[in-house]
Amino acid sequence: MTRTPLRPLARILEARSRGVNPDVIERENMRLRHEEMRDTSRARAEGRLLVLGAVFFCAFSVVGLRMGGMASSVPEEPRASASGAGIEAQRGDIIDRDGRILATNMETYSLYAHPHQMIYPEVAARELARIFPELDEDSLKRRFTGNGKFYWIRRTMSPEQRQAVHDIGDPGLLFGPRDMRLYPNGPIAGHILGGTSYGTQDVRWAEIKGSAGVEHYFDAALRDPANGGAPLQLSIDLTVQAALEQVLDGGMKLMNSKGAAAVLMDIHTGEIISMASLPDFDPNDRPHLPTSGHPDDSPLFDRAVQGVYELGSVFKPFTIADSLELGLVSPDSMIDIRGPITWGRFRIRDDHYLGTSADVTKILVESSNIGTARISQMIGAQRQQEFLRKLGLFDPAPVELSEAEVTKPNYQSNWSELTTMTVSYGHGMSVTPLHLATAYAAIANGGRLIQPTLLKRETPQVGERVMSENTAATVRRMLRLVVTEGTASFGDVPGYDVGGKTGTANKLKPSGGYYEDKTIGTFASIFPIRDPKYALVVMLDEPSTHIYGQDRRTAGWTAVPVAAELIRRIGPLLGLRPYIEPASGAAITQASSH
Structure with missing residues (x-):
């Protein structure tokens, strides 16, 4: 910005020649300069306020739209994080030579407890023991009434079991989504398929790892994201x-x-x-390795x-x-x-x-x-x-x-x-x-x-x-x-x-x-x-x-x-047609017309 001198020489000399006080010129120039500076500052402030208002408007618009979307959506349990979901989704199916499913993934839920958030721990323990007979009611009561803040109850459960737990209605019983390996044919080809177990896991996701059979041998290929979830096709015929x-x-x-x-x-x-x-x-319920006796007893x-x-x-x-x-x-x-x-x-x-x-x-x-x-x-x-x-x-x-x-x-x-x-x-x-x-x-x-x-x-x-x-x-x-x-x-x-x-x-x-x-x-x-x-x-x-x-x-x-x-x-x-030995010529005697 070009600044105008407060006491310009030409005007000072002219004022003196006319007998006017030169200080008047200085005060006038000072006033004009202050007015120019005030106008500039006001314009700058108005611009900043305009930009800030636009930013606040956009932010409140995004928040409002998001809240409106969430209010209109169907409520659901929190999903696994991106990293966990990626690990789960990478495991491919296993199919037989004709494309029939031998092993696949099924969405299920884990069950865990926050005892400090439970309202009626004794009731929850009793109901859980009824839903899952393998759980001990007294042990659950001790854990739910103790000082612990986290307790695993089940790594997986059926949809019916989840609904039964949900009906208990205790806020201290929580679900976490995860995948589990499903073998729809039960024990058929159990030794070939082997089975899986959970590796790294959290309450809301779990890593499925092969523990035996082809599940273990091809574990890396079944989990490899580069395969795009392509199934592993075996030579066996399910029928x-x-x-x-x-x-x-x-x-x-x-x-x-x-x-x-x-x-x-x-x-x-x-x-x-x-x-x-x-x-x-049954690889869906794979037993534990034996700790005693001869290996072939298992x-x-x-x-x-x-x-x-x-x-x-x-x-x-x-x-x-x-x-x-x-x-x-x-x-x-x-x-x-x-x-x-x-x-x-x-x-x-x-x-x-x-x-x-x-x-x-x-x-x-x-x-x-x-x-x-x-x-x-x-x-x-x-x-x-x-x-x-x-x-x-x-x-x-x-x-x-x-x-x-x-x-x-x-x-x-x-x-x-x-x-x-x-x-x-x-x-x-x-x-x-x-x-x-x-x-x-x-x-x-x-x-x-x-x-x-x-x-x-x-x-x-x-x-x-x-x-x-x-x-x-x-x-x-x-x-x-x-x-x-x-x-x-x-x-x-x-x-x-x-x-x-x-x-x-x-x-x-x-x-x-x-x-x-x-x-x-x-x-x-x-x-x-x-x-x-x-x-x-x-x-x-x-x-x-x-x-x-x-x-x-x-x-x-x-x-x-x-x-x-x-x-x-x-x-x-197998499509084998039985071979039938050709019969000897039929003993037919031609009858004479005479």
Whole structure:
């Protein structure tokens, strides 16, 4: 701003020449300057007041609109914070091969108490004990009347339970929204799915974490925001799984077994179509880990994946395949089966007399321990181990389960000639039913080892070749004879051409040695044998049935009938059309017209 001098020289000189007092000019200029400054300050103040009024108007308008919106909205419980909700929403569903839900999320509520806000704590305690029978009324009263200001009551609850708590009407009982993992099919595929638990949590949100099964193995993928909540598709068929568990449960009870396991695998893709272990559990209400006793006493124990057993004569086809592959024998080669074979204090004998010699086919069909041991002596320890290792029987099963990663087959580090003979017929080496199914799949698919998988695959696997197609085909023909003429005669299912091998092994004692009256009964099968598609292993833990006046514990009387019923039930569900042998020409005699 340009400032005008109070005593301009020109006007002072002019005033003096006219005889006027120059101070008058100074006072006039002073007055004009003050008036200009006053006008400027007033304009600035008016502008500031205008801006401040506009700001207050906008602020009160926003507050008013917000209050109006809240007044017109439907009341609801406070939602979880953005970070918590994001964690919850990231866990994807799990579906079966046809897209049916196996695991999903459901909105629920937690229940907690602020005792200092409660009006009638004794009444609240009594009503809560009535709604939740597992809660102790006296314990609730002590907590509600104590000095605590926060108390967890339930991490989750059903809508009906929440309404019942709401009806109590005590302001000290509060709800927090959260998600829970829901398994709509209950215990079906419980061991495969595993279950979840809560990780980091608050009263209004909770982090869902996998605790076992595929929920644990794929935990990071199921929670990864980059997947956009895409479902995890498994290889299992829910319908087949339900039928398999139903039949297996009936067979276990009928055969008075302690437990049971079954594995159904596609021999070309490696997909596990169904896998079960009994007793099972409901992942919606997963029991606690046992703190005492043997692990397999708990329903959490997965006999198909974690159970490591000596499975007996189901190993004999491996010995036969190895000897055929090495060119040591042919199906018609005669083997000396006179016995018993004595090795120190150990004796190897057959369960029934088969003569002094038998060909390789008969040795497998009639399940001769002596004959198989003789063949293993021809193979030798080193070549036997190499073949079994190629079948994957020395390493954990490579399937997408955390339990499988830590379950390794048991075998002797000092592999003597005696070990070679006993392992040839399934003693002295322990594997899981899943290992066995994988090895039989190699025989079924023409000699290639495929990796078992719980994920749906669209194309066959091209695994490492472990035996020639000719060897695999020869062993398959022998396995068919085991069913039609040998120890698995109860396993023949018309239309499905089942081939397989029985195995009965006495259970190991924890202190060493074997039980005399406790066995593991196993039937490993392939069907349909003329065009193999599936490998099925059925294992019964300590079976016993009374037939024809005798107690029967062998697999031919226990595991085989259960497997046959399974194939009969699931064959149509798998889309397999029964094969019917063409009938011979009808005996029709043409009549003469004469």
